[in-house]
Amino acid sequence: MNNCGMEPAQKDRTPFSDIDGLTAQMSEIVLDALTAMGRHPEIRRVRRIAFDALQPAAGQRLLDAGSGNGEVARALAVPVGAQGEILAVDHSSAMTAAAISSHDGSNVRYLTGDAGDLHLPDGHVDGVWCERLLQHVDDADAVIGELIRVTRPGGRICLIDTDWGSLAFDGMPAGLGDMVLGHVHGHFTPQQHDMGRTLRRRLVAAGLRDLTATPVTCFFATPESAAVVLPMVNPDVPESAWATPPGLREEWLACVEAAGASGTFLAVLTIWVVAASTPG
Template sequence: MAQGPVESSAPSFHVDRIDAGRIDQLVGILDVQAELPGIRRMRRWAHEALAVRAGERALDIGAGTGSEVMVFAERVGEGGAAVGLDPNPMMLAIALRRAEAAGSAARLVHGSVYHLPFPDASFDAVRCERVYQHLDDPAAATAEIARVLRPGGRVLLIDSDWYTAITHPGDPEVVAALGAAMLAETPNPASGRRLRGLLAAGGFAIDDQGSEAVIWDPVTARPLFEQMNEQAVRQGTITREEYDRLIAELDAGIERGDFHFSVTMFAVLAHKL
């Protein structure tokens, strides 16, 4: 989950700044996204690549609703430890309730990726999904991950590259303006393509890479466009007329089955030298 100074009036993934009145909306967005086939495929590949084993200690940074740290808990078993870290106490409470309801042994901890609350060489494996795009200093975060990993420990970073986003239908100029407004609000929008370089510079050896063009279905994408468009109108990036026309074009496309929205996610597996 996100950390950094950018704050928006629309729901965002800067969950350390999301208030109680909006946390349920964010959780709803995360739950719907988790069901997208592309997200499911990427997460399945990531767990297979990271290959957390029984008895190991595994950390999930940006644990969100807790779904992936619960996968870790199943893999490490009673002899290991699965820890999920998130900067928002309200999100942690939700993840904890879900873990308890599932009978999971996952442990949830409050903290920042910039200052991980763990001793050096604490973990065998670290997973971090869709956090780096919101970081102002991803190199510092990578150094913290290296610090808490034991020598030879594995890390799996996953993130979107928002410059790969494709939207259809819609006036290309309005879509481009909308995309530019969103990119301006994201500290690290090209994070997906930067993961390998950050890990290499941070003292890791690269072992594998993966990617997935995540295609959003209309039910998932439509609310996102409304939020982005409303924000762009308030900022003066597009006019109200352009907003209304784009929404009408998207709705017409959805009605006739002619709709597409996707963004590519990248994953990099590495180990600490």
């Protein structure tokens, strides 16, 4: 988110998709990055739209699939109240531990598990939140099928995911951004770069109804704002994490800094919020 509970088999091992496999330094960077993302005004805007689409209500049991540090799960616990319950499931034991350490006493149960193989009964939850998870898995439709299985008839499923193909920059030399993105694609960004735009089609194919699809274009007017969400403009990401030829990272970051200083920097990225109800 994204948030990063993953299936064991991945198309790519981006830093955000295999947290338990990272070095201690990189794990700390990713955990801090996820916390900072959750505080960013544009990610908060995406989540407000998603909350409206999911429509959490008092007494519901909801699943947060790929729950990360648990901040969304704790937010969902507010509208469901004391009679409801949030199941926060993440594939990363490190993320689950971080979520537990930040627990606020709300009605959230933190679990380590695979979103594609949930050990839950059919129809066990009233709704599902799944944020920036599907872009990292091998078979998104299989995971969606599992989320549908554990949701009661008429329950609501809300999928939030990134369309990395929409990522665009302005203020830097023409072609330089494309060159950098060509090298970091599949490293900072997963190979399933168009997941966000495919969510509507996938839910239609799965037979869901009452579908809404909202593209949210996140706008970043400064390098500092963009760096919270886009690792390829963050100078604090260590050189060892990059997949660029010698000198390209430095050239790119220098141009980003110059664009920021001149006030001409711009970055945009679309995140899709797609929600629908299960049949019944």
